[in-house]
Amino acid sequence: MKKxxxxxxxxxxxxxxxACSQSTIPxxxxxxxxxxxxxxxxxxxxxxxxASTTDAVGLSPILTNDSVxxxxxxxxxxxxxxxxxxxxxxxxxxAESYENPDELTWTIKLREGVTFQDGTPxxxxxxxxxxxxxxxxxxxxxxxxxxxxVEEITAVDDTTVEIKTKYPYGxxxxxxxxxNASIVSPTADExxxxxxxxxxxxxxxxxxxxxxxxIVLEKNEDYWGGAPALSKxxxxxVPETSTAISMLQTGEVNFLDxxxxxxxxxxxxxxxVEVTKQxxxxxxxxSPNHNTxxxxxxxxxxxxxxxxxxxAIVEQLNGLGVRNDSIIGxxxxxxxxxxxxxxxxxxxEAAKQMVEENGFGDEPIKLLAANRGxxxxxxxxxxxxxxxxxxxxxxETMEWATFLDTARAGDYDLxxxxxxxxxxxxxxxxxxxxxxxxxxxxxxxxxxNPEFDKLVEQSRTTVDQAEREKFLNEANELLLNEDxxxxxxxxxxTSATDESxxxxxxxxxxxxxxxxxxxx
Amino acid sequence: xxxxxxxxxxxxxxxxxxxxxxxxxxxxxxxxxxxxIIGGPTATESDIAxxxxxxxxxxxxxxxxxxxxxxxxxxxxxYSYQTTQPVADAISVRFPNTLKxxxxxxxxxxxxxxxxxxxxxxxxNSLLDVSATTFALAGISIPNFWLGALLIxxxxxxxxxxxxxxxxxxxxxxxxxxxxxxxxxxxxxxxAAMIARMARSSMLEVIRADYVxxxxxxxxxxxxxxxxxxxxNAMIPIITVIGLNFGFLLGGTIITEKVFAINGVGRLMIDAxxxxxxxxxxxxxxxxxxxxVLVNLIVDIIYTYIDPRIKYD
Numbered sequence: 001m002k003k004x005x006x007x008x009x010x011x012x013x014x015x016x017x018x019a020c021s022q023s024t025i026p027x028x029x030x031x032x033x034x035x036x037x038x039x040x041x042x043x044x045x046x047x048x049x050x051a052s053t054t055d056a057v058g059l060s061p062i063l064t065n066d067s068v069x070x071x072x073x074x075x076x077x078x079x080x081x082x083x084x085x086x087x088x089x090x091x092x093x094x095a096e097s098y099e100n101p102d103e104l105t106w107t108i109k110l111r112e113g114v115t116f117q118d119g120t121p122x123x124x125x126x127x128x129x130x131x132x133x134x135x136x137x138x139x140x141x142x143x144x145x146x147x148x149x150v151e152e153i154t155a156v157d158d159t160t161v162e163i164k165t166k167y168p169y170g171x172x173x174x175x176x177x178x179x180n181a182s183i184v185s186p187t188a189d190e191x192x193x194x195x196x197x198x199x200x201x202x203x204x205x206x207x208x209x210x211x212x213x214x215i216v217l218e219k220n221e222d223y224w225g226g227a228p229a230l231s232k233x234x235x236x237x238v239p240e241t242s243t244a245i246s247m248l249q250t251g252e253v254n255f256l257d258x259x260x261x262x263x264x265x266x267x268x269x270x271x272x273v274e275v276t277k278q279x280x281x282x283x284x285x286x287s288p289n290h291n292t293x294x295x296x297x298x299x300x301x302x303x304x305x306x307x308x309x310x311x312a313i314v315e316q317l318n319g320l321g322v323r324n325d326s327i328i329g330x331x332x333x334x335x336x337x338x339x340x341x342x343x344x345x346x347x348x349e350a351a352k353q354m355v356e357e358n359g360f361g362d363e364p365i366k367l368l369a370a371n372r373g374x375x376x377x378x379x380x381x382x383x384x385x386x387x388x389x390x391x392x393x394x395x396e397t398m399e400w401a402t403f404l405d406t407a408r409a410g411d412y413d414l415x416x417x418x419x420x421x422x423x424x425x426x427x428x429x430x431x432x433x434x435x436x437x438x439x440x441x442x443x444x445x446x447x448x449n450p451e452f453d454k455l456v457e458q459s460r461t462t463v464d465q466a467e468r469e470k471f472l473n474e475a476n477e478l479l480l481n482e483d484x485x486x487x488x489x490x491x492x493x494t495s496a497t498d499e500s501x502x503x504x505x506x507x508x509x510x511x512x513x514x515x516x517x518x519x520x
Numbered sequence: 521x522x523x524x525x526x527x528x529x530x531x532x533x534x535x536x537x538x539x540x541x542x543x544x545x546x547x548x549x550x551x552x553x554x555x556x557i558i559g560g561p562t563a564t565e566s567d568i569a570x571x572x573x574x575x576x577x578x579x580x581x582x583x584x585x586x587x588x589x590x591x592x593x594x595x596x597x598x599y600s601y602q603t604t605q606p607v608a609d610a611i612s613v614r615f616p617n618t619l620k621x622x623x624x625x626x627x628x629x630x631x632x633x634x635x636x637x638x639x640x641x642x643x644x645n646s647l648l649d650v651s652a653t654t655f656a657l658a659g660i661s662i663p664n665f666w667l668g669a670l671l672i673x674x675x676x677x678x679x680x681x682x683x684x685x686x687x688x689x690x691x692x693x694x695x696x697x698x699x700x701x702x703x704x705x706x707x708x709x710x711x712a713a714m715i716a717r718m719a720r721s722s723m724l725e726v727i728r729a730d731y732v733x734x735x736x737x738x739x740x741x742x743x744x745x746x747x748x749x750x751x752x753n754a755m756i757p758i759i760t761v762i763g764l765n766f767g768f769l770l771g772g773t774i775i776t777e778k779v780f781a782i783n784g785v786g787r788l789m790i791d792a793x794x795x796x797x798x799x800x801x802x803x804x805x806x807x808x809x810x811x812x813v814l815v816n817l818i819v820d821i822i823y824t825y826i827d828p829r830i831k832y833d
Binding site: 058140143144196211242246399400 | 568570613791
């Protein structure tokens with residue numbers, strides 16, 4: 001008898017052993033092209049371990065469009081321009097300067113003496129290669145639309161690129177600051193899969209990726225701006241936020257971002273952890289379905305806006321929301337101070353009256369909410385406020401992918417929409433969300449107004465930035481006057497770091513750079 | 521025995537066909553477009569259409585299914601829509617972690633379960649029995665995520681004896697064992713409780729049997745009465761519960777994997793469902809189903825060793 005048990009255990013043990021021996025082979029190859037044997041184990045030195053709830057989808061800027069991938073991509077690759085986190089101005093990065101000989105031409109001078117991490121020189125050919133690949137329909141890039149207006153790209157000489165557009169493209173420089181427009185090494189892209197082994201010009205280079213577990217980067221000694229202080233950066237996947245916070249407490253990780261409001265007080269209570277909050281570009285708004293009879297009724301939209309107490313909602317967010325009426329937020333190009341209080345104010349009495357006079361309470365309203373972030377919380381508060389005004393509101397919550405489908409199809413009366421705005425440009429907010437070109441796709445509110453469309457088109461096809469700002473102000477004002485959406489709050493970007501970490505740069509769009517980070 | 525294995529293998533083939541069809545059609549019917557998720561919220565209609573075409577999602581349902589099955593038969597389980605990684609690779613990286621976790625939990629469950637069941641059967645209605653039965657009830661009722669979070673707070677954050685999460689060391693090292701302790705207790709408690717209940721009732725039944733009384737009357741030592749005469753004969757239902765639980769553990773580690781940041785198949789499956797990553801869902805479900813069948817087969821084979829009267833031929 002005993003013997004059989006032993007056999008059974010031995011068999012189990014063997015299965016286990018053989019299975020585990022596989023796990024010791026790292027997924028995703030080590031950097032094989034550098035030839036230096038130390039590359040897989042970065043020399044001792046300062047390290048930062050960052051935790052995110054999901055894994056990166058891939059490490060090619062051309063083929064991905066999710067925030068975790070962007071976080072890694074932002075350390076490995078660089079864009080031609082970037083938005084200064086302080087001044088919010090677009091400033092050159094891999095570019096040196098640009099000029100417009102005419103409205104359809106962008107001549108961009110590139111920085112000299114930059115090389116990719118694989119030794120390939122960074123030049124006009126690399127820029128042309130990257131952008132041509134991004135806009136090639138065969139690539140099926142998620143953000144090919146960034147360069148949709150581009151007609152042709154020419155490498156004039158080694159450090160000059162000329163981009164010709166089909167029509168004047170006002171947000172060109174903003175588009176080129178998008179992480180999806182990061183420049184990739186052409187030789188590496190032809191040789192290997194950048195989704196798994198990225199090669200850019202950034203301050204950190206790729207070491208290894210064991211999918212679902214962690215990504216390791218190391219210092220790029222040859223970085224054109226001088227090598228970073230950190231010698232190693234690890235991106236760890238910790239799906240449960242409360243586990244990640246425990247790990248922050250024990251030092252198993254030392255950097256978290258996008259902190260959830262309900263955990264904020266716990267994180268702030270941890271000694272030796274520093275929490276930063278700063279106003280960001282994301283915006284969250286309540287939207288009627290503009291493709292329904294009620295949604296097209298200005299009285300109905302006004303009644304909704306008057307019934308929703310936005311101050312009460314912002315109060316519930318533990319400091320993770322900024323109250324401002326404007327759809328184009330304070331940290332986005334095209335914002336105007338005048339719009340801050342430009343929407344229909346909270347007035348429960350007026351709302352009650354409108355509901356009563358028009359019989360808006362007779363037919364139930366379906367309030368659609370995705371079950372993530374703050375959407376469900378907002379839905380509950382808004383439901384009670386609307387009920388107060390006499391509306392009959394029923395909440396329907398659903399998981400994200402289903403929500404996207406449902407909202408795109410316009411199968412709702414009211415819903416919460418959001419936009420993170422990576423480029424920080426107002427056109428990049430108004431065009432996808434409210435222009436009739438995008439109804440049923442990114443324009444989930446189904447809004448369709450030729451007058452508004454025209455203003456947005458002008459903001460996109462004007463190269464003069466001051467002119468653009470005027471068009472964006474006007475378009476934004478029009479949305480507020482017509483109660484097209486009720487802004488709940490503007491996002492706050494957050495980070496929690498071990499107090500030894502200094503010099504972390506957080507951008508208003510939630511992305512960050514570890515280049516200047518040191519540990520003390 | 522051989523014919524049993526062949527029979528089960530044939531059943532498995534049909535089972536897998538059935539399951540793959542069910543999974544494929546339910547993913548097809550489910551709302552949510554994988555291309556829209558890959559594109560992200562900022563993708564335009566033409567961006568999404570290009571991705572759809574690229575993934576072959578515009579083909580009719582049966583054509584997609586036939587293509588999948590055709591490739592699967594040749595051992596090609598396709599590529600993840602999300603990461604473009606081969607499904608087989610993604611699973612083979614994660615499966616060892618899930619297996620480690622399931623085996624460690626099973627060890628915890630079997631040791632605690634059988635000992636508790638045994639003690640409470642031998643000391644029926646004593647204080648020990650009552651506390652053991654209470655433990656069993658509590659063990660079945662406590663939700664995994666709560667127990668996991670509690671253990672983390674006590675043993676990892678406050679006492680700092682064990683790491684909070686992750687599974688990156690080989691299991692035979694000290695660090696590897698440390699990583700396994702909390703998840704194994706979290707996941708194993710429920711099974712331990714079920715095994716304890718089964719062991720108790722099964723032992724109580726056998727301990728009253730005539731041959732046990734006879735053995736005692738003949739003056740057999742009490743320890744051999746319990747370990748040889750009683751436990752062995754009480755083992756059949758216990759093994760059944762262990763086998764079933766092991767099958768569930770292999771497929772049901774999702775919450776524990778999430779709480780302890782373990783890179784396993786359960787998490788892979790949930791993430792794939794959320795992203796509508798059809799090939800990945802399909803691959804991991806087929807793996808879990810095959811394992812369930814395999815574990816059941818092993819249990820059936822073990823029966824014949826415990827009770828030689830059981831014959832399959």
